Amino acid sequence: MPNRELVSRSVAVERVVEARSTALADIATAHVELDAIAGRVLAEDVHAPRDVPPHDYATMDGYAAAAADEPPLDVVDEIAPEDEPPDIGPGTAVRIATGAPLPPRTDAVLKRENATVAEGRLADWELAAGTNVHRRGTTATADERLFAAGDRLAPRHAALCRDVGIDTVPVRERFAVGIVATGTEIHEGRQPDRDSEFLANLVRSWGHVPAEPRTVPDDPAAVRETIESAAADHDVVLTSGGTSVGTADHVSSTLADHDPLFEGVRLRPGRPVMAAVVDGTPVVALPGKPIAAHTAAVLVARPLFTGKTDLSTVTTTPEHHVAMPDADREYAVPVVMEDGRATALGHVDSSLPLYEDRFAPGLVAASTRATLADGFVLTETALEPDEPVDVVPYPAVE
Incomplete structure (x- = not known):
């Protein structure tokens, strides 16, 4: 990616979280019943109205x-x-x-x-x-803050709210999320749109509302008009494709003319992910290859929707040696977990033989079969059979 500044994933996430704060400020507030709080973001602090339990x-x-x-x-x-x-x-x-x-x-x-x-x-x-x-007050004391504004509620939190006597909670309305797939071959139906449906599912699982996905051909004016129109109509926009440096990649030039947050991330697959604020609306532009788009979505875009930047992991041991292509890059290596060990999905001895012993992010990024992985290892160095690694399970980020 010549002439583009690549930032670390942590810097990209930090800038996305800042954009989230701006986006939330413009979102209306509603009160929801406890059976509908999962995934909702609190608009205000929530305090306990009384001591619970009220007696010993x-x-x-x-x-x-x-x-x-x-x-x-x-x-x-x-x-x-x-x-x-x-x-x-x-x-x-x-x-x-x-x-x-x-x-x-x-x-x-x-x-x-x-x-x-x-x-x-x-x-x-x-x-x-x-x-x-x-003891009295061990669950909560009167006026104790139980949740802070900006917290994202989970299903289990309904039990605490009900126990302390809270019937409804003030939440931000969900983001309305525009989804745009670029590419003439997709727009004309010559190739399937492999990204928009999984992006819509991610948006729902992160607690927000995806719009009907749109496609746009590789025409500079059409790409610009579609992104700017989606930004005007939605709270957040996700695009896929058109973020590299080819002659048909026009998303990057559109974002560059607004308020760019970053032009790329030192992450593979997923390097050509970029983001900008377009007329006040955060836009995250993902690569077109499915695994690259998914990796960038869960590692870079997710905090925009959930506010969470942490990654839950499980520790295991790699089954094979897998070298990494270059230094100064973070690699997301899809793995399959079995019997306490992790096999890199894509390794020649896996069910998806794409490379020998050197990770090939470009090949993995294009293979939808890699979605059968159980999770991924984030690493800058080789995987070794005798050295434990941390695996991020897909359910932890999806």
Whole structure:
């Protein structure tokens, strides 16, 4: 990619996240029910309205008393979960059910099966304070901030919201995302559009709304008009193809005339990914080859949609030696996981034999069969059979 500045993936992600903040500022706010919070981004901080639990609760059936009391203790009452706890004095205990609130001065629960009770008196009592007790406010304290504005909610967070008494949460409306595939051969139907559908699925899984994909031929004026029109109609735009330096690659010149964020990334596959802000709308332009487009999407574009920059990994050992082509590049090597080892999908001994022992990102980038990988290894150095590596599973980024 002559005459283009390539930035590191971390720099590209940082600039994309900055563009996200700008995009979010223009998005309206809505309140959604808890059954619809997954993937939504909070517009405001969310605080607990009260202490939860509101009392100390028993976590076992048994007997509650003050840990400092000396036995024997008089058993003076019985408490069920629906009861209001009574006040009891020193030297006394209550029989208590799991989930029932403790009387004010009690702070420990003896399991029923460990208790000896005769003639209404608890004979044995030697417990530390807090034994078998769920303390007041351990889930949340009143006015405690549970989530910050900009946090992306997951399905599990509905349980916490419901527990503390929150029925709805304020969220940003989802990004409306334009998707544009460039290429005369695609526009005319001579080749399939292999990128737009997986991009639409990624957008949905990241919590946003993809528009019907559009195609555009390799005409400079048509490419410019299509991208600028998509930017005017959507909150974010993803394009595929037209980002290299060939005579038919016109996306790059369009973005260069607006507010470029970066012209390329030191990442293979995926190097010719670029981004710009077009009339206030973030546009991420992905390479046309499917695996290159997917790699750039999940490693560079994803933070624009999710706000997440971390990558979850699992550690394993490579099955084969795989050399990397050049220095000063980060390579995303697709791998298949089996029996605790990782086989590079594309290696001659894999189910997709594309190269001998030197990673060939260009060949891998063009093969949709590489989508059968379980994840990828991010590396700048060779993979060695005796050296553990971290694999990014595809579910962690999709």
